[in-house]
Amino acid sequence: MLDPYEIRKDFPILSTGVIYLDNAATSQKPRQVIEAVARFYESVNANIHRGIHRLSREATEAYEEAHEVVARFINARSWREVVFVRNATEAINLVAYSWALRNLREGDEVVITVMEHHSNMLPWVAVARMRGARVKVVGLKRDYTLDYEELERALSERTRIVAVTQASNVLGTIVDARRVARLAHEVGAICLVDGAQSVPHMPVDVRALECDFLAFSGHKMLGPTGIGVLWGREELLEGMEPFLYGGDMIREVRYRGGAIEASWNELPWKFEAGTPNIAGGVGLAEAVRYLQRVGMEEVRRHEEGLVRYALKRLSELEGVELYGPPPELRCGIVPFNVEGLDPHAVAALLDQRGIAVRSGFHCAQPLHEYLGLTEGTVRASFYLYNVKEEVDALAEALEGIAAIAAQAAGQRAL
Numbered sequence: 001m002l003d004p005y006e007i008r009k010d011f012p013i014l015s016t017g018v019i020y021l022d023n024a025a026t027s028q029k030p031r032q033v034i035e036a037v038a039r040f041y042e043s044v045n046a047n048i049h050r051g052i053h054r055l056s057r058e059a060t061e062a063y064e065e066a067h068e069v070v071a072r073f074i075n076a077r078s079w080r081e082v083v084f085v086r087n088a089t090e091a092i093n094l095v096a097y098s099w100a101l102r103n104l105r106e107g108d109e110v111v112i113t114v115m116e117h118h119s120n121m122l123p124w125v126a127v128a129r130m131r132g133a134r135v136k137v138v139g140l141k142r143d144y145t146l147d148y149e150e151l152e153r154a155l156s157e158r159t160r161i162v163a164v165t166q167a168s169n170v171l172g173t174i175v176d177a178r179r180v181a182r183l184a185h186e187v188g189a190i191c192l193v194d195g196a197q198s199v200p201h202m203p204v205d206v207r208a209l210e211c212d213f214l215a216f217s218g219h220k221m222l223g224p225t226g227i228g229v230l231w232g233r234e235e236l237l238e239g240m241e242p243f244l245y246g247g248d249m250i251r252e253v254r255y256r257g258g259a260i261e262a263s264w265n266e267l268p269w270k271f272e273a274g275t276p277n278i279a280g281g282v283g284l285a286e287a288v289r290y291l292q293r294v295g296m297e298e299v300r301r302h303e304e305g306l307v308r309y310a311l312k313r314l315s316e317l318e319g320v321e322l323y324g325p326p327p328e329l330r331c332g333i334v335p336f337n338v339e340g341l342d343p344h345a346v347a348a349l350l351d352q353r354g355i356a357v358r359s360g361f362h363c364a365q366p367l368h369e370y371l372g373l374t375e376g377t378v379r380a381s382f383y384l385y386n387v388k389e390e391v392d393a394l395a396e397a398l399e400g401i402a403a404i405a406a407q408a409a410g411q412r413a414l
């Protein structure tokens with residue numbers, strides 16, 4: 001059983017007393033990850049794939065092994081399918097530019113949902129614009145879950161790609177990504193899953209998902225910032241042109257008859273141009289090992305328990321409005337508003353009480369517009385080290401804040 005009190009001891013920042021409920025933005029890092037990165041710089045640091053000296057060989061080995069660790073974590077068929085990028089945003093842009101830009105034709109359609117993060121929305125809007133294609137947006141049902149019937153109606157032989165989040169960063173809504181992938185394949189489209197909020201929080205198996213691409217960020221799953229992952233089916237990646245060009249992504253570059261000729265390196269290096277974030281890769285591998293020791297089923301169970309408890313405590317408060325599906329259908333995210341206060345004011349008041357949450361549109365402005373939440377929301381988001389006492393602290397702080405807001409509204413009415 002996951003013991004969050006034991007886990008907390010591994011996270012130096014938590015001993016400062018902060019109540020950190022902004023995990024959907026980025027997670028805290030355990031000592032093991034911090035030390036792995038420091039160890040790399042202290043005793044291994046060298047560039048990869050470039051030197052024949054010992055340090056370069058060791059750095060190359062560590063970086064390649066990191067790809068293998070990640071591949072096993074998501075049950076990829078091969079580590080060649082795992083491309084290290086900066087973050088989920090870059091992973092999605094890579095597919096938009098290297099696959100969609102080259103494959104979309106005028107009149108084609110890209111299908112997304114209204115709860116996508118801007119990162120899984122704007123790259124499609126951009127490439128669709130360049131190609132004269134159209135982006136279709138699927139809505140939600142009243143219970144904040146994806147409207148799968150509307151999705152089915154949106155799909156046609158014109159659909160080329162369906163890009164969907166597996167877990168909403170605002171509502172926490174978990175999407176049945178396998179169902180979406182199957183529907184996409186039925187009309188001959190491919191399916192990209194945005195795993196930024198799912199891979200850190202639940203078991204994710206790319207083979208079981210039956211999707212074609214999966215994007216996620218290391219920094220949301222105990223890893224360093226600046227390292228993320230694009231997983232793609234090998235035959236799709238093989239058929240794609242590079243996204244970025246430069247060192248390490250080439251097999252050879254020749255100067256023949258006054259012209260430069262180049263051929264591309266094998267996977268995944270074809271998509272990792274330039275010196276990569278080597279230490280970041282090493283840190284991400286350590287983060288994955290940490291999560292595997294805890295167990296992703298356990299992480300999911302723990303967060304579901306916290307959400308259940310938070311919904312119970314916060315729903316008892318007057319003047320606090322909650323959004324999102326039931327706990328079994330959402331990851332560890334609880335969005336809310338306090339009557340009479342804008343979300344940033346609530347977040348600032350919580351900050352004064354030592355509680356870190358995010359406020360505003362959370363890079364998902366269309367979703368807020370769709371829900372009529374014109375000011376945005378406040379968002380508490382949990383991870384494996386959060387405990388019930390922190391939910392209690394949030395509820396108690398909100399009770400006070402809501403009471404002050406109600407009092408101020410009463411005075412204005414006089």
Ligand code: C6P
Pocket residue numbers: 024025026087088089090117119120165167168169194196197217358362363
């Ligand atoms: N959401 C949040 O506070 P990057 O920034 O590239 O690591 O991740 C982008 C991204 C993509 N998809 C989803 C579902 C996300 O939640 C995010 C990042 C953070 O909600 C920062 S905006």
